[in-house]
Amino acid sequence: MKIKIFLITNFLTINLILSQAPIDITEQTIKVKAVSEEVLYFGFEEGDQIIFNISEINGKEIKEVEIMEFPSSSKFSDFKTSKIENKIINVNSKAVYKFRFYNSSLGGRICKIKIQRIPTNENLKDFNTTVKWVTEQDTTWNSYTKDVIVRYESKTDQKTRKELVRVDTIFNQFFDKILRVHSETAFGKSQYTTASVELPVNSYFPDKINPYKTVEVISWSYWIGVGQKSEEEYENANKRLTSGISTVGSLTGNSALASLAITGISLFRNVNIGDNVHYKFYGIQNGKEIIIDYGNVISASGRKDNITQGLFAVQLYNDNFKDGINVNIKMVAVQIQKTWEEISYYEKIEIPIYEKQIFNEPIISTRKFPVTFDYKK
Template sequence: MLKTTAFSLLTLFASSISAQTLSDNYGKYNSFAHTENIFAPVIQPSYVPKALDVTEQTIRVGGGKKEELMFGFAAGDRIIFNFQEMNNKELKEIEITEYPTLSRFSDYKTKAVKNKEIIVSQQGIYIFRLKNSSLSKRICKVRIQRIPASESSVNFNSAVSWLTKQDTVWQSYTTDVVIGYDTTYIPRVKRVMVRSEVDEQLISDQVQRISSASRGENRASIVVSLPPDMRTPYKTSRIVAWAYWVGVGPDAMRAWQQNLRNVRARNMDYYTPLGAYANGGLATLDLPRNGQNINYFITDQENRDLFMQKQPFRYVTDGKGFGDYRKFTSTAQCQGSFYLCFDNANPAGLTDINVKVVALVERAYYEDQAYDEEVITPITEKQIRQQPYIRNTTYPVTGM
């Protein structure tokens, strides 16, 4: 009886405690739940990725040609590439390359590519290359899209621009550099002119008599043979000028005597009057003041023969009157032979023509002289030098 009563009391106590505990705990839990509902955060909707068109176009790829498209993509982008040959013909090759040379996708002899996805690990430029090896054209429809990884790259500019930068590059090269000079003396012998002189040489001094026109033999000629140039190791000579003087009739002697007096008056009697005129010492010479008119010509041998045969002929110079004088200084006219030709057109009587010809001969004398020739030789050595040059580099950029 006592045991039964005790058990009943224990059961009642336990039930009382359990009910109280549950009641307390319920109050606590209910209070917490109420607090959580008051301070619960407002959840905003997250970024929803979607595909953005980069380009969509139809491209004609000619036979044996290729076409390239170039676009930029942001880090984390997913590239979606679609291709379709409109006439269901094969295209030799499609390749997608990450600039400059990293191939990310390629396909050969294909008619279509559907939703090819490439993940962009870092911002860069991609080249989409279409190659057609066929002789006929290919009509290709291309669509390129990008799915940005975050909202911050939605407005990324996929256009590609080309920039040029300049760098200064130093290039090494090897060159010979003069570090000094070496001077030596070599014995030599040279030929030098020690003196020169100009001498007058008489070529002709004579009286030529010709008949009148009525007698028929009214033409005559005198040869002027100039001495040839001479050249030896130690002596040279050459004609530098020659001159002639012609006087007709008795008054020719008087005129020549006056020329002699003019030379003496100028202290030039080491020359004849004609020599002084040829050398430039006298500007003019006296001529006869009266007499018979004579025609004068200077020709070569061929035309002298025509003249004597009374045939048409050519001449170097001509004159007419009681007398004449002339000099020649050009190199071409100071060599060989010439002819003084005379034509007496007077109707009667004999005519005497006083003819004088001189040449000026320049003679030069040489001798050997010893001397030391200075020879300066540069001393060089190889040295490495550097020189700058500007290098232009062109590169593509995107996202600007």
């Protein structure tokens, strides 16, 4: 009877030992770089026992060793260790386990790792511990309220706009003088005569920023003549102007000068009989003298559009030894007068009508995770 009991006991012990023989999952040497981590993933069956061994071959410490059931259930962790022997972890349900090795030092760590499993019975010894990675998308919905145009309503508004309603051309004779210029031998007199000229000032009503009426000089012309023959030619030029007067406009006795101011075409002929005069039109700009025009003539005419505002001087010089001269100077400016008015008009506008509506917007997130090799969705 004792012999039978002994045999039965030995048989059960041998059977138990055989059923608990560990199965190697991995045995490898890994290098954990400075300030980094290495991670291994393996799958385990329910009831498995995990046997874990690690040693740093140089005996140096590893900052952290952790074993967790994926995704975040920590089963074991150790800090500042150089060796762990035969650590056993019981697996309560089929799952993927994560083996994490973290090195916080500035030098690498070389670790020998051995991971084994002991299945609960012989039928589970061939369980595949390889993991596979699965990518899944999850969709959630974000509800929000938005104002949406549902229709339009028409409306007519009365508005005003500023419009240019009139443009007029004005001829302004701003200088008309006969100047006496003495001879070289005139006692106590100068051979030079100077006169000041001011161009018509531009005007803006009510102001320059937003005017409703403006008068601006765009160009001006002059005629200068010495003696009776020059004056006769001036009158003849006015008489020859028989066409274009209605377009150009005219000044009494100065239509040829007005025509020159606006068209740039002179109808005056040169006079060769009479005394001459040296003339110079000049002004001061930025502290320096600028010459507008000059000449030595019996009569002359010209047009200017580069200087239209300000003051300038007319200087006359008589090179005659004994006779003084009378110099006739006439100037005409072309001014453009513009007039604006507020004009009323009607404008049809479409007014959008809104209402609040609820919208659902999909939010798609993608996640990738490890599963056991026999995982089925």
